[in-house]
Each structure stands twice: as C-alpha cells, then as structure tokens.
Amino acid sequence: MSDTSLEFAVPLKGVPETAVIQSNLPVYSAQQREEKIANIKRLLKRENAVLAAHYYTNEDLQMIAEETGGCVSDSLEMARFGNRHSATTLIVAGVKFMGETAKILNPEKRVLMPTLDATCSLDLGCPAKEFSEFCDQHPDHEVVVYANTSAEVKARADWVVTSSIAVKVVSHLMDQDKKILWAPDKHLGHYIERVTGADMALWQGACIVHEEFKARGLGELIAKHPEAAILVHPESPAAVIDIADVVGSTTALIKAAKELPNPSFIVATDNRIFYKMKQEAPNKKFIEAPTAGEGATCKSCAHCPWMEMNGLHNLEAVLESGENEIFVEQDIRKMAHRSTSRMLDFVAH
C-alpha cells in the first residue's frame, strides 16, 4: 500500500440515521398507495419522462420504473440508460451524484430528482477543494475516481468508474505502467489493490452502509446457515470481503444470486437489493448480513438513509412541479463529461 494512503480523510457531518428518515415518511393506506402509483404513471407520460431507479431505492419506485419502461440498475447502467433513452426528462431516483452524472451525460435533457437532500457519504467525504490538493500532491498519477463523487471531483479526474468496472480499468492502466490515485472509497480501493496488485494513493472515504457490516457477526450467521453463499459488495471492510464467496457490484451480486445453486444467500449490501434478487431467484432465501454485533449498534442498518429519502410522495411532487432540477456548471460539466464518458467507451469496447 502507498505510504501516502493515510493522509486524506474528511470528517463527515450531519449523517442521518435510516430509522429517523423512515419515521418521517408519509404512511399510505393500500388505496392511497395505488392512487399515488397510478398518478405517477400518468405524470411520467404527461411529462415525456422516464424513471431510472437505483437498486437501493424502495420497492415501489423500482416497480414503477420497471412497469413504465424505465430502468432499475446500478449507477453505471443508470448512466448508460439515460444516455440512450429518447425521453426528454430523466427522473433519477437515487442520490445526488447519480442525478449529476445523468446531467453530465445528457446536458440537453431535463434531469429531476425526487429529493435534492439525498447525498452519499463518499461524495460528502471528498470535497473538491481538498481532493484537488490531494491530486496536486501526486502530479504523476492517473486520477481514477468512483462514480460516487461530485461533478467537481469528476472534473478533476482522468477516469470515472463504477464498482462493476473499477478492477478492469485499473488493470488496464497498470498494463500501461501508470501510477494511480484512487478516491474516495478506501475499502474498494484496498480491494482493487489486492485483486490487481496495484499500489495506489488512496483517499480515505467510506460508505456508511457497507462499513457497518461485521465480520464476527457474519461468521456467527454463517454457522447457522452453512448452506448459504456469502455475497459481498467491495465497499465493505476487508475482513468481511475475506469471508465472501462472491465479491462484486450490485449487478454482479444479483447475477450470482440467480446463478449459484445455493438455496440461500447472506448478503452484505443495501437490503433494498432483495427486491431484485427475489425477482430473479424467487425460490431462494435472502438473509441480511449483520451490521450490529455484541455491544455495537447500527445507524444505517443495511439500508442507506439517503436512498430512503426517495418515496412516492416526492416522486409524485417532482413530476407535478418540475422542481428539483439538476444543473451542472458548463465548464465543470465538460471536464466531467470527458472522464465519465471514458467509462462508457471503455465498457463498450
């Protein structure tokens, strides 16, 4: 590991707890829920809009996206989907960097989000100014950033990657003898280093959801479910990754749930992914990996508080009002487009 890897970490402020977000969400009767869903579908048509929902958003939003020709996917596929769809308005249900990525790739389209308050601990923990200083300290490094970053950070990068292609891009750069700076997720960074043998300068950010998964509790759960395969997202700590049968992006984990012969799975990623996993493998059982062991309490408890801010109420409201539009300043957008579209080109070839 690089000796520069422990230098940069920015303390997080104002991180919400998932249970608190949930307690403030509106509660609907079955009939009210049906009416909201029907109205949202009508408004999507009226606005010539299409919904891209992340796997971590609530089940109703995922279902509406599927039933209206939208997409339910990881952030890479959300970006590609918005890029090729003919709708003039993209509704991005997820967190802020996803809306910004959609705008970076589709400047001519209107991009709306159900809420502008939904962010990400990786984005929050990697402010553009400090990140730029970090880059300045490593002028001979190729700058590779995770998609979970602001438009300004993407603008400073040479490459933007998602977890599904991070290893491939870093391997590609290693083949060219490049030195690599990675930001912002330290766990994903360490995982990439271990898989590729790269020695990267690492930013020290973390996902508040994945960081809570506990290796010890996972070991105890495995003892109770010896038949289960262990699926782990690489934003998790190394000790959890070490126990995994499959380590991969959300899309890779869903594929593993479908294809592996195991009757059950212990899953270390946001639990809203179970909606898609159950759809793909209806006869299998999915168990949440532990986020709180003895003496420990969880704050996100396997579900992202910011993802939870997306609901029927604000999806309907944004379609009605046209508010919560995403804008990215022109110069930033152009520079971020270069590093982001590079990822799409890389995937396409």
Ligand code: SF4
């Ligand atoms: S789950 Fe983690 S990485 Fe994803 S948006 Fe939430 S905080 Fe960010």
